[in-house]
Amino acid sequence: MSKTQITAEPGMPQIIVTREFDAPRDLVFRAYTDPDLLEQWLGPRDLALTVERYDTRDGGRWRYIHTDYEGNSYAFHGVFHGDPSPEAIVQTFEFEGAPGHVKLDTTMLEQRDGKTLVRTVSAFPSVQDRDAMIASGTERGVHHSAERLEELLARQQAR
Amino acid sequence: MSKTQITAEPGMPQIIVTREFDAPRDLVFRAYTDPDLLEQWLGPRDLALTVERYDTRDGGRWRYIHTDYEGNSYAFHGVFHGDPSPEAIVQTFEFEGAPGHVKLDTTMLEQRDGKTLVRTVSAFPSVQDRDAMIASGTERGVHHSAERLEELLARQQAR
Numbered sequence: 001m002s003k004t005q006i007t008a009e010p011g012m013p014q015i016i017v018t019r020e021f022d023a024p025r026d027l028v029f030r031a032y033t034d035p036d037l038l039e040q041w042l043g044p045r046d047l048a049l050t051v052e053r054y055d056t057r058d059g060g061r062w063r064y065i066h067t068d069y070e071g072n073s074y075a076f077h078g079v080f081h082g083d084p085s086p087e088a089i090v091q092t093f094e095f096e097g098a099p100g101h102v103k104l105d106t107t108m109l110e111q112r113d114g115k116t117l118v119r120t121v122s123a124f125p126s127v128q129d130r131d132a133m134i135a136s137g138t139e140r141g142v143h144h145s146a147e148r149l150e151e152l153l154a155r156q157q158a159r
Numbered sequence: 160m161s162k163t164q165i166t167a168e169p170g171m172p173q174i175i176v177t178r179e180f181d182a183p184r185d186l187v188f189r190a191y192t193d194p195d196l197l198e199q200w201l202g203p204r205d206l207a208l209t210v211e212r213y214d215t216r217d218g219g220r221w222r223y224i225h226t227d228y229e230g231n232s233y234a235f236h237g238v239f240h241g242d243p244s245p246e247a248i249v250q251t252f253e254f255e256g257a258p259g260h261v262k263l264d265t266t267m268l269e270q271r272d273g274k275t276l277v278r279t280v281s282a283f284p285s286v287q288d289r290d291a292m293i294a295s296g297t298e299r300g301v302h303h304s305a306e307r308l309e310e311l312l313a314r315q316q317a318r
Binding site: 011012013014059061079081082088090092094099100102103104106121123124125126 | 170171172173218220238240241247249251253258259261262263265280282283284285
């Protein structure tokens with residue numbers, strides 16, 4: 001039932017993820033920028049997310065940690081570029097387990113008759129970097145995240 | 160006589176610039192990371208460069224301003240990702256005249272029998288963003304910068 005599309009063309013140092021959510025754009029934008037909400041949906045279902053820092057402004061840093069049942073943790077960090085807006089949330093992204101491998105993510109929210117199309121473009125320095133990220137199992141995280149976000153948005157609108 | 164190669168393949172959101180310099184890697188690395196040296200070579204010949212900030216460490220910010228003879232100024236800024244090393248200088252880059260359009264630059268210095276091959280990969284969120292940067296005349300700046308850096312390195316080695 002997933003409507004999430006992941007596009008990773010051969011030879012292109014890029015991943016594009018699109019998904020439509022049945023919720024107004026403001027609500028989706030808040031889910032992307034409020035750390036309390038982020039912790040409820042970002043990442044695979046079997047990992048707990050702790051947002052240590054999420055300074056959503058031009059030059060602001062962010063850092064969060066995924067922890068599994070056994071206590072293993074995976075930390076990520078980056079920097080926001082420009083003040084995040086529904087038109088564009090621009091941020092770098094680095095897994096601390098593979099330092100020096102940075103991607104640049106641009107997330108755009110488009111309003112469509114009360115629904116919201118989310119489009120995230122990840123730009124990589126190389127196709128190898130992109131493929132390494134795909135091989136690390138990013139796809140599962142993307143699908144789980146989208147499903148969990150859909151559930152969160154439904155809960156919020158049912159209130 | 161320029162040996163600078165600029166590669167911008169159709170449909171690829173990327174620019175790759177390579178150039179060999181007749182100087183040891185340490186010297187080239189210093190020219191890339193010491194703001195006093197940077198001001199002597201970076202950018203087109205007819206623009207003066209003022210480095211306002213160049214905090215070459217993980218998460219450090221940089222900002223510089225190009226000024227032409229008429230006093231028009233063009234400011235750029237970004238953030239370093241990871242501590243810069245000769246293996247990789249990773250930094251974001253944003254022209255303040257086109258906010259929200261960010262690229263991710265990775266500069267790698269490779270030692271080759273006393274010479275240094277510099278390879279810079281610029282990753283863009285889209286081919287449109289890349290083409291807009293090319294259209295803005297970036298090529299002239301790249302060629303001038305490489306020539307000026309070659310001259311600076313020659314002066315330093317002649318001392």
